């Protein structure tokens with residue numbers, strides 16, 4: 001005889017668990033509520049992730065504005081802190097649906113097989129995104145040269161699978177949520193526990209981007225108020241091997257490329273130019289951000305000394321020889337902005353070596369990886 005239980009019945013082993021418990025937590029309504037929240041969170045991650053990607057690698061037609069000053073700070077803070085707070089939802093959702101993993105027979109028809117395959121892709125991509133994201137911000141770089149690219153492409157796979165899943169299951173989920181629940185006690189406690197776990201993660205990480213809450217940010221790898229001049233450092237001068245070159249009195253800032261005249265400036269020359277102040281955040285791609293008071297010369301003043309055309313694009317190069325962050329691109333909206341500085345000081349003191357002495361770029365609405373430290377050359381094109 002062919003064994004053929006109804007597909008949504010809990011598998012045999014689950015039926016041996018306390019019945020009321022499993023049936024309530026693995027039911028449609030719980031799965032649907034979690035699924036809707038998780039789906040929304042993934043779409044927010046996708047949107048904010050794309051902002052981060054295209055700020056760092058704009059397509060030819062893209063022009064990012066330099067304002068609002070804190071735009072990237074907010075989108076990436078939401079991406080990382082929101083992502084961390086979503087982890088309990090993901091775990092709860094998987095817990096809720098895992099009995100279906102053992103449904104028998106595993107495949108009932110071609111359509112059913114395709115549907116199941118899609119769910120595996122969805123779950124796999126989601127796990128991959130969350131796991132690599134968390135490991136990356138925790139500086140566990142087993143996949144150092146691979147993370148951003150893998151995380152980027154998996155995002156499309158995840159969202160593609162999610163949209164098909166919504167088309168497939170959305171109506172059922174809506175029905176499950178709209179109908180009046182029977183017997184809600186166990187479910188409510190379960191969902192409140194999940195929400196509490198999310199809230200606890202948010203509370204212990206949000207201070208990495210919201211300075212007044214910095215002391216609560218015990219789970220954050222970086223937080224305001226730590227590091228030289230109260231601002232964290234990811235890569236130090238020693239780690240990048242620039243210490244000697246940065247301290248060398250022969251250091252010059254040169255402006256070269258498509259300019260009317262090449263310019264070479266000593267640190268004293270830079271100090272003799274008009275000095276300006278800007279209060280701007282460092283907003284790291286890893287989610288932490290800290291505001292500081294920066295002081296230095298406007299990038300546009302230096303570029304104008306060399307006779308740079310208004311539509312020019314600028315490459316800011318550091319003393320660093322290699323490394324992914326040794327240079328960054330500055331487009332016209334950013335270099336024309338009066339807040340964009342080649343900073344010589346921060347928070348009332350000369351720039352610390354680890355923050356980019358003798359001179360570093362600081363500009364509004366820009367990922368931290370593009371706030372190049374230890375600048376020595378501006379290449380105009």
Ligand code: HEM
Nearest residue numbers: 045046049050052053083084129130133134152155285286
């Ligand atoms: C706990 C969850 C997550 C964490 C901690 C996290 C962390 C990060 C980090 C640190 C970056 C910056 C990478 C870099 O520029 O070096 C990033 C970028 C990105 N994330 Fe996530 N992420 C999470 C979840 C997600 C999810 C669920 C999605 C997809 C829907 C996603 C999509 C993206 C995309 C598209 C980028 C841009 C990648 C690029 O610049 O090419 N992330 N994420």
Ligand SMILES: Nc1nc2c(c(=O)[nH]1)N[C@H]1C(S)=C(S)[C@@H](COP(=O)(O)O)O[C@H]1N2
Nearest residue numbers: 232233235284318325355368369371372373
């Ligand atoms: N040359 C150079 N500039 C760099 C980096 C780097 O590794 N090399 N790291 C970037 C990153 S990832 C961030 S978040 C900011 C941090 O600036 P801070 O160290 O002054 O806080 O510097 C950026 N500038």
Ligand SMILES: [Mo]
Nearest residue numbers: 284285368369
């Ligand atoms: Mo960063």
